Amino acid sequence: MYNGLINVYKEAGYTSNDVVARLRGILKMRKIGHTGTLDPDAVGVLVVCVGNGTKLVEMLTDHDKEYIAVCRLGVTTDTQDMSGNILSESDVDVTSERLREVVKRFVGEYDQIPPMYSAIKVGGKKLYELARAGKEVERKPRRVSIPSITILDDSRLSSDHIFTMEIKCSKGTYIRTLCNDIGEALGCGAAMEHLTRTCVGSFHLDTAVTLDEIEKRRDEGRLDEIIYPTESIFRDLDLCIIKDSHRRLLENGNGFKVENILKETPDDEMDHIDDSELYEDGVRVRVYSEDKTFFGIYKYDKRLESFKVEKFFYQP
Structure with missing residues (x-):
């Protein structure tokens, strides 16, 4: 049983669900989920959650993303990319x-x-099911946020009517539709020719690994090198180490009082608690037992003078 996050390089021809299905075979486990669909022809970062990491799927889906898209002007398609x-x-x-x-x-x-x-x-009904049946229905517009678009290459603009752009955007942004909308605004139409997702939150293209590489590392007993601990996504939060005397209550999903916190951490590599900020109402911390078992994310309730579970990850 593995727990954590894997930064998968999704290759062309795979759906995001195909990636999950093959990983279930490689890792011999069922509890696996991905954090944001990539079209079959697209490539790049697909963060996959395994074991208790699947509790992060919704949170990671909300992260901003970055793409490099190749766009062709002068053509429109039913899928808004050149596969249509x-x-x-x-x-x-x-x-x-x-x-x-x-x-x-x-x-x-x-x-x-x-x-x-x-x-x-x-x-x-899923829209693509209706589209394949030859039906088109009215869709409500969705507000998306695009902090930046950078033209990386327009050297083929006059000859092949192609340009390449880098996009930083919020969840729910369809890059195919962005290409289509740019083409419409230019008065000539456009379709996406190629898409690479380069970043999801803190996961980047240069550290993504292919499914074949994951399988190879499994055979070599080196999977731990590419599975990020579940708690790594919360590394910006202060940590609390709880006394062993309170561990059984933690295991049952209970919160803890200030007096249950071990004041001196037993390992110098683990951050020390900043007491000045720890007991402010609403502060969130990641919680460990004395043997470094990660239990989850807890939030302080000043009125009750205790920390309550916000997201529980412990698995016996």
């Missing part, structure tokens, strides 16, 4: 200056209409 059926083709007369001017309009917040080929449900 072409709906229209247009002449392109777009300068580098014009492209940058239009792209700037999408920096910040804007209302984005999700594509028909997406997993969003309308009336209990």
